[in-house]
Amino acid sequence: MEKRYVIGIDFGTESGRVVIADVEQGGELASHATLYRHGTIVERLPGSGKALGQDWALQHPDDYIEVLKQSVPEVLRVSGVRPAQVIGIGVDFTSCTILPVDAQGQPLCVQERYQDDPHAYVKLWKHHAAQEEANRINEWAKESGETFLARYGGKSSSEWMVAKVWQVLNEAPEIYQAAYRFVEAGDWIVQQLTGNWVRSNCSAGYKSFWHKQDGYPSRQFFKQLDPRLEDLTDTKLAGDVLPLGSRAGELSAEAAQLTGLCPGTAVAVAIIDAHAGVAGSGAVRSGQMVMAMGTSLCLLVLSHNEVSVEGVSGVVEDGMITGLYGYEAGQPAVGDLFGWYCDQAVPGYVQEEAAKEGVSVHTWLEQRAAELNPGQHGLLAVDWWNGNRSVLEDADLSGLIVGLTLQTKPPEIYRALLESTAFGTRKIMEAFEEAGVPVNEIFACGGLPKRNRLFMQIYADVTGREIKIAAAAETTALGAAIHGAVAAGTERGGYPDLAAAAIQMAKVREETFRPIPENVAVYDDLYRQYIRLHDVFGRGGLVMKELKRIKRKQSNHSE
Numbered sequence: 001m002e003k004r005y006v007i008g009i010d011f012g013t014e015s016g017r018v019v020i021a022d023v024e025q026g027g028e029l030a031s032h033a034t035l036y037r038h039g040t041i042v043e044r045l046p047g048s049g050k051a052l053g054q055d056w057a058l059q060h061p062d063d064y065i066e067v068l069k070q071s072v073p074e075v076l077r078v079s080g081v082r083p084a085q086v087i088g089i090g091v092d093f094t095s096c097t098i099l100p101v102d103a104q105g106q107p108l109c110v111q112e113r114y115q116d117d118p119h120a121y122v123k124l125w126k127h128h129a130a131q132e133e134a135n136r137i138n139e140w141a142k143e144s145g146e147t148f149l150a151r152y153g154g155k156s157s158s159e160w161m162v163a164k165v166w167q168v169l170n171e172a173p174e175i176y177q178a179a180y181r182f183v184e185a186g187d188w189i190v191q192q193l194t195g196n197w198v199r200s201n202c203s204a205g206y207k208s209f210w211h212k213q214d215g216y217p218s219r220q221f222f223k224q225l226d227p228r229l230e231d232l233t234d235t236k237l238a239g240d241v242l243p244l245g246s247r248a249g250e251l252s253a254e255a256a257q258l259t260g261l262c263p264g265t266a267v268a269v270a271i272i273d274a275h276a277g278v279a280g281s282g283a284v285r286s287g288q289m290v291m292a293m294g295t296s297l298c299l300l301v302l303s304h305n306e307v308s309v310e311g312v313s314g315v316v317e318d319g320m321i322t323g324l325y326g327y328e329a330g331q332p333a334v335g336d337l338f339g340w341y342c343d344q345a346v347p348g349y350v351q352e353e354a355a356k357e358g359v360s361v362h363t364w365l366e367q368r369a370a371e372l373n374p375g376q377h378g379l380l381a382v383d384w385w386n387g388n389r390s391v392l393e394d395a396d397l398s399g400l401i402v403g404l405t406l407q408t409k410p411p412e413i414y415r416a417l418l419e420s421t422a423f424g425t426r427k428i429m430e431a432f433e434e435a436g437v438p439v440n441e442i443f444a445c446g447g448l449p450k451r452n453r454l455f456m457q458i459y460a461d462v463t464g465r466e467i468k469i470a471a472a473a474e475t476t477a478l479g480a481a482i483h484g485a486v487a488a489g490t491e492r493g494g495y496p497d498l499a500a501a502a503i504q505m506a507k508v509r510e511e512t513f514r515p516i517p518e519n520v521a522v523y524d525d526l527y528r529q530y531i532r533l534h535d536v537f538g539r540g541g542l543v544m545k546e547l548k549r550i551k552r553k554q555s556n557h558s559e
C-alpha cells in the first residue's frame with residue numbers, strides 16, 4: 001500500500017499551525033504557522049475603530065481562512081507529499097471561541113451591514129465580558145435545582161457558549177436575530193471544509209452544557225433564565241452532535257481548491273485545542289494527565305469514573321478519548337501572564353540587554369531567574385491575571401505579587417510569576433486527587449515545554465511529580481491529525497479508534513523533568529502561603545470584586 005498521511009490544523013490564540021504526519025509512524029513531517037493578521041481585538045474594531053468595552057476579546061474569521069490557504073499548501077510543498085496521499089484532516093480550535101453565522105455559514109462580521117457591530121465578530125475564548133450572564137446562570141441553576149452544573153464543578157464560566165450568546169441577545173438583539181446559528185469556531189471550520197453543520201461532542205460537552213445521555217438542559221431552564229432563550233438549543237445551537245474521531249464529512253471541491261488537497265478527503269469532527277493534546281501526547285489510559293501549556297494552561301485527566309471535582313471546568317464522557325471520562329481544569333493566564341510581564345512591565349534595560357545578547361526577553365529573564373534558589377526572592381504571586389478558571393471560577397479575580405521591596409529585580413518577579421502558575425496547577429491536582437480522580441502519570445505539551453526549561457523544572461518541584469514531555473513540537477496539531485486518521489477509517493488506511501491511533505502515532509521525549517528533593521521542601525512551604533493568599537483574596541475577601549466594580553464604573557464614565 002502507498003504511504004498515507006494526515007493533516008492536523010491547530011487554531012491557537014495567536015496563530016494557526018498545520019502539520020502533516022505519517023499515518024504509520026506519526027511525528028511531524030512538516031509544519032507551518034500563519035499568524036492571525038488581526039491578532040486579538042481588545043480595544044477597537046478594525047475598520048470603524050469602534051471602541052470595545054472592558055474584558056472584550058474578539059477575532060476576525062478571515063484570519064482562520066488564511067491559515068487554510070497558506071499553511072496547508074505549505075506543508076504539502078515542504079514535505080513533498082502528494083494530495084492524493086492525504087487520507088484525513090483533523091481540526092482543533094481554542095474554545096469556547098464562537099461566532100454568529102448566516103444560513104450559508106458566512107460570518108455576520110464580514111457582511112457590510114453588521115461590520116460595525118462588535119457582537120457580529122468572533123468572541124475568543126478569553127472574552128470575559130459575559131461574567132454578569134455567567135453569574136445569573138449560576139444563580140438560576142442553584143435556585144431551580146438543575147443539576148447539570150455539577151459536571152462543571154458547580155459553576156458556569158463567562159467564557160462559555162450560553163453566557164456569550166446571552167450577552168449578544170442582551171446587548172445586540174438584532175445580531176441575535178440575524179444569526180442563523182452560533183457556532184464554535186472549530187465546528188465552523190469543519191463546515192467551511194465540508195459544507196456540513198456538525199457540532200463536536202467535545203466543545204458541546206465542555207462549553208455548551210451538552211450531555212451524552214441528557215442532551216442540553218431543558219427548554220424550561222432556558223425559558224426561566226430568559227423567555228427569549230426558550231428555544232435556544234433547537235434554533236441557534238441546533239446541529240447534530242457527533243463524537244470525536246467520527247467523520248464530519250468530506251472535503252468539498254471549493255475547500256479542496258483553497259487548501260490544495262483532494263476533494264473527498266475525510267474531515268474529522270473538530271476538537272478543542274488543549275484536548276487534542278491528549279491524543280497528541282499518546283495519553284489514552286485512566287490516571288494519565290496532560291498539561292497543555294501555552295497562552296493558558298489546561299489540565300486534562302482521563303478516568304474510568306465520573307465524580308464531582310471542585311473547580312473542574314468540565315467532565316465529559318468520550319470528551320477526549322472514547323470510552324473514558326475526560327476531566328478538564330485549568331488556568332486562563334500562563335504564557336499570557338509571562339508575556340504581559342515581558343511586554344508591559346519590564347524596564348527598558350532588560351529589553352536592551354536581551355536584544356544585545358540576541359535572545360528573547362523571556363529567555364533573558366529565565367536565564368537569570370534560574371540562578372536563584374527557590375524562595376530566595378522573598379516573593380509570592382497569585383496567578384489570576386486573567387481571572388480564576390478553577391476552584392474559584394471567577395473572571396473578576398485579578399493578580400497579586402506580595403513581598404516586593406526596593407531591592408526586587410525583574411528576574412525575581414519573572415520567577416515568582418512562573419511559580420505562581422505552578423502553585424495554581426498544584427491546587428487543581430490536589431482537587432482531583434481529593435475527589436477520587438487519581439493522577440498517576442503526567443505529560444506536558446504545548447508551546448512552553450520546549451521554550452522554558454526553568455518553567456518545567458519549577459512544575460516538577462512544586463508538584464513533586466515527574467513530568468514527561470510530548471515529542472511532537474506541535475502536539476495539539478498532531479492530536480488533530482490523529483483525529484483525521486480515525487475519521488478516514490480503516491477502509492482508507494486509517495485507524496479504528498482514537499486510542500489505537502494515538503498509541504501508534506504519538507511519542508514522548510526520552511528526557512523527563514524530575515523533582516529535586518531540596519526544592520520540593522521549600523516549595524511545600526511556599527505553597528502553604530500561596531493557599532492562604534488564595535483563600536483570603538479568592539474565597540472570602542471582597543477586595544478584588546470591589547476593585548473590578550470601581551474599574552467598570554470609572555471606565556464607563558470615561559467612554
Ligand SMILES: Nc1ncnc2c1ncn2[C@@H]1O[C@H](COP(=O)(O)OP(=O)(O)O)[C@@H](O)[C@H]1O
Nearest residue numbers: 012013014294295335336339362446447451452
Ligand atoms: N520563553 C518563554 N517562556 C515562557 N512563556 C513564553 C516564552 N515564549 C513565549 N511565551 C508565551 O507563550 C504563549 C504562546 O504559547 P503557544 O503554546 O505557542 O501558543 P497558543 O497558546 O496560542 O497555542 C504566549 O502567551 C507567550 O507569552
Ligand SMILES: O=C(CO)[C@H](O)[C@H](O)COP(=O)(O)O
Nearest residue numbers: 013094095125274294295296
Ligand atoms: O479553554 C480552552 C480549552 O478548553 C482554550 O482553548 C484554551 O484555554 C486556550 O488555549 P491556548 O492556551 O492553547 O491558546
